[in-house]
Amino acid sequence: MGMTVAEKILARAAGLPLVAAGDVVEPRVDLAMSHENAALVMNQFAQIFEGTGRGARVWDAEKIAIIFDHRVPAETSKTATNQKRIREFVAAQGISKFHDVRSDEGGICHQILPEYGYVHPGMVVVGTDSHTSSHGALGAMAIGVGATDMAAVWALGRLVNVEVPATIKVVADGEFRPAVGPKDLILYLIGMLSAEGANFRVIEFHGRAIRHMTISGRLVLCNMSVEAGATCGIVPADETTIDYLREEAGVSDILTPVLPDADAVYEETIEIDVAHVEPQVAKPHTVDNVAPVTEVEGVKVDQIVVGSCTNGRLEDLEAAAGVLRDRKVAKGTRMLVFPASWRIYREALRRGYLADLIEAGAVIMNPGCGCCLGVHQGALGDGEVALATTNRNFRGRMGNPNASVYLASPVTAAVSALHGVITDPRKGGS
Amino acid sequence: MAKVVLRLGDDVSTDAIYPGRFMATVLPTETPQHCFADHVEFNKKLVQGEVAPGSVVVAGRNFGTGSSREQAASCLKGWDLVVVAHNYSRIFLQNAVNLGLRLVVCSALEADEGDELEFTPHTVVNQTTVRTYPIEPLPRARLAIVEAGGLIPYVRMKLLEERLD
Numbered sequence: 100m101g102m103t104v105a106e107k108i109l110a111r112a113a114g115l116p117l118v119a120a121g122d123v124v125e126p127r128v129d130l131a132m133s134h135e136n137a138a139l140v141m142n143q144f145a146q147i148f149e150g151t152g153r154g155a156r157v158w159d160a161e162k163i164a165i166i167f168d169h170r171v172p173a174e175t176s177k178t179a180t181n182q183k184r185i186r187e188f189v190a191a192q193g194i195s196k197f198h199d200v201r202s203d204e205g206g207i208c209h210q211i212l213p214e215y216g217y218v219h220p221g222m223v224v225v226g227t228d229s230h231t232s233s234h235g236a237l238g239a240m241a242i243g244v245g246a247t248d249m250a251a252v253w254a255l256g257r258l259v260n261v262e263v264p265a266t267i268k269v270v271a272d273g274e275f276r277p278a279v280g281p282k283d284l285i286l287y288l289i290g291m292l293s294a295e296g297a298n299f300r301v302i303e304f305h306g307r308a309i310r311h312m313t314i315s316g317r318l319v320l321c322n323m324s325v326e327a328g329a330t331c332g333i334v335p336a337d338e339t340t341i342d343y344l345r346e347e348a349g350v351s352d353i354l355t356p357v358l359p360d361a362d363a364v365y366e367e368t369i370e371i372d373v374a375h376v377e378p379q380v381a382k383p384h385t386v387d388n389v390a391p392v393t394e395v396e397g398v399k400v401d402q403i404v405v406g407s408c409t410n411g412r413l414e415d416l417e418a419a420a421g422v423l424r425d426r427k428v429a430k431g432t433r434m435l436v437f438p439a440s441w442r443i444y445r446e447a448l449r450r451g452y453l454a455d456l457i458e459a460g461a462v463i464m465n466p467g468c469g470c471c472l473g474v475h476q477g478a479l480g481d482g483e484v485a486l487a488t489t490n491r492n493f494r495g496r497m498g499n500p501n502a503s504v505y506l507a508s509p510v511t512a513a514v515s516a517l518h519g520v521i522t523d524p525r526k527g528g529s
Numbered sequence: 530m531a532k533v534v535l536r537l538g539d540d541v542s543t544d545a546i547y548p549g550r551f552m553a554t555v556l557p558t559e560t561p562q563h564c565f566a567d568h569v570e571f572n573k574k575l576v577q578g579e580v581a582p583g584s585v586v587v588a589g590r591n592f593g594t595g596s597s598r599e600q601a602a603s604c605l606k607g608w609d610l611v612v613v614a615h616n617y618s619r620i621f622l623q624n625a626v627n628l629g630l631r632l633v634v635c636s637a638l639e640a641d642e643g644d645e646l647e648f649t650p651h652t653v654v655n656q657t658t659v660r661t662y663p664i665e666p667l668p669r670a671r672l673a674i675v676e677a678g679g680l681i682p683y684v685r686m687k688l689l690e691e692r693l694d
């Protein structure tokens with residue numbers, strides 16, 4: 100019986116010749132990522148060692164990554180103190196993949212990991228963040244976990260008692276129409292599957308539309324796979340993956356793509372012709388409340404947000420700048436842009452995208468999670484509406500339970516910014 | 530007997546259980562005060578000590594959807610609440626099991642706020658309506674952790690075993 104990509108990766112990591120969906124395994128971990136919630140992981144980690152007579156040492160300091168992104172620069176003394184404690188821990192344990200609040204190394208964890216070449220095809224990646232699923236875009240098995248699970252990984256170097264997930268195969272063929280792209284595809288798929296349609300499952304992406312997609316686009320798909328409940332989204336590695344890791348991330352190690360067996364067993368296969376996908380919008384207050392943009396056209400928007408670990412990459416900023424160049428964000432609407440990393444920020448600066456956006460009236464925020472999760476900047480007022488390129492629109496997500504968040508692609512967000520109302524991006528800026 | 534103190538629908542997100550703006554609060558001793566913070570009345574009852582330990586939150590499908598924040602499990606555990614839902618989102622379920630929060634899987638349960646429930650190993654009895662509903666098992670992968678009383682004692686045990694090897 101053949102194996103899916105997830106099964107192959109987990110089998111290797113568990114030291115088994117063969118695993119199948121439903122087996123319980125203990126895979127070794129190749130990369131363990133946390134952000135500011137490392138403060139909680141540290142707490143749980145210390146508890147594990149209590150009474151064992153052993154000092155609390157992480158299993159492998161080279162395999163741990165800690166990235167400050169959720170609340171940077173610190174917005175309260177409490178956050179600042181957490182960050183300080185984490186810095187001390189990083190130094191004491193010798194953790195090398197640490198990214199502080201600095202313009203020469205900082206950014207959102209789900210951008211830093213690919214950008215710095217930390218994730219390779221076939222790896223088992225765990226992260227104390229649900230959107231860790233993103234890293235399947237590089238052909239890895241990437242699993243979001245809680246802080247206590249991570250403390251266990253720090254202690255043992257493996258995940259304990261994991262059930263091998265079943266895999267849903269998505270085959271996306273055809274070519275995208277103008278103004279339609281990966282964000283529309285994944286919203287469309289989440290609408291089809293529902294918020295729990297892929298719970299405890301992996302989504303493996305195939306098809307010509309995926310093969311032609313950049314790593315940025317693949318990251319969007321895998322990032323939001325978790326919004327259908329998926330443990331991970333996986334795009335099997337190909338030349339695009341290897342080229343990205345070699346040329347953009349500077350990886351010189353041997354890279355070996357993990358491909359599914361021809362007779363791999365899938366729970367379900369979904370075929371999509373992307374030529375039929377229209378621009379999509381997720382309406383408040385669940386991500387699976389998806390409709391074609393035409394259904395919500397004309398909804399007044401108070402705040403446009405372009406950024407996040409979903410759509411804060413260079414091609415997203417390029418798309419937004421392309422729409423807004425020599426134009427203005429509509430009066431009565433404000434636009435916030437937060438690039439996913441400082442490397443992207445610097446490149447967007449060099450290419451003039453940031454200047455275009457600033458001239459149009461957009462506010463450029465520092466790279467980080469920004470207003471995505473409503474803790475830091477860009478909170479909404481009572482009754483206000485946001486249209487964001489982020490990945491969640493739960494009630495209260497952008498800092499106010501009495502506000503509403505719609506989700507869409509960068510081009511839909513930028514075109515809507517021109518008009519101050521949700522607008523079909525196929526109409527362009529006219 | 531345990532009273533149903535909160536009745537919710539499908540897709541209750543971790544942002545609803547524990548809003549993102551309180552994420553700098555991490556210690557299990559401190560997270561309970563922000564439990565369902567945006568559900569202002571319920572949060573007030575919790576904080577004022579009007580909810581008895583062992584009380585029940587009843588919800589529909591996909592409880593705990595969204596973020597991996599463990600505070601969403603630790604804040605419920607802090608008040609010793611029991612959750613009954615049709616099913617749970619993966620990371621939330623793992624966190625709950627890891628921390629010893631009691632989750633019950635029961636897709637048939639009909640219960641309103643104020644109803645009194647009784648749990649047996651395999652059923653939930655709604656004493657108010659005098660009806661019995663079957664409990665479905667939790668995913669089996671984590672049973673060993675439930676039995677160990679949570680992930681921390683489980684891992685501690687593994688560490689000590691490995692030292693003996």
Ligand code: SF4
Pocket residue numbers: 168169207208209228230407408409467468471472489490
């Ligand atoms: S940008 Fe938003 S979704 Fe992404 S890691 Fe940050 S808070 Fe989470």
